[in-house]
Amino acid sequence: MNALSNEVSKEQLIADFNVVIADAEALLKATANQGGEKLAEVRAKAEESLRVVKARMLDAQEALVLKTKAAAKATDVYVHENPWNAVGVAAGLGLLIGFLIGRR
Incomplete structure (x- = not known):
């Protein structure tokens, strides 16, 4: 059960990172027209970080x-x-689930 929860956690983490990446890309697009050398430098650094994170997320x-x-x-x-x-395990789990549902 622990392995299953780890897999679910990984899937949720990937989904959450995808949302963060999309939000960061939207922010970069929204500030694209803003001037200033410092802002352009920060934007370039953020874009590079996003590329790295995207590659890691795909991996x-x-x-x-x-x-x-x-x-x-x-x-x-x-x-x-x-x-x-396998049949025995499935039958045992079925009985256990039936017992737990029946107690409600």
Whole structure:
């Protein structure tokens, strides 16, 4: 369950960073007409930072997809190699969930 929550946290982190990147790009576009050497320098630095962050986020997304596919493949292989174990686990979880729902 901890691995699943970590994956969800990573997905949420990626989504949050994408929002931050979009907001930063909008801010840079909004200040594009503002003058001043110092502002232009800060804008250029921010644009470079955004490019770096975007590249890292794409790498993180690709890594997350690869890990998810690997986990799905490992689960598929395990279920095919041990079908009765998988059926037993599924039945046990079904009973547990049914018991918990029935108590409400």
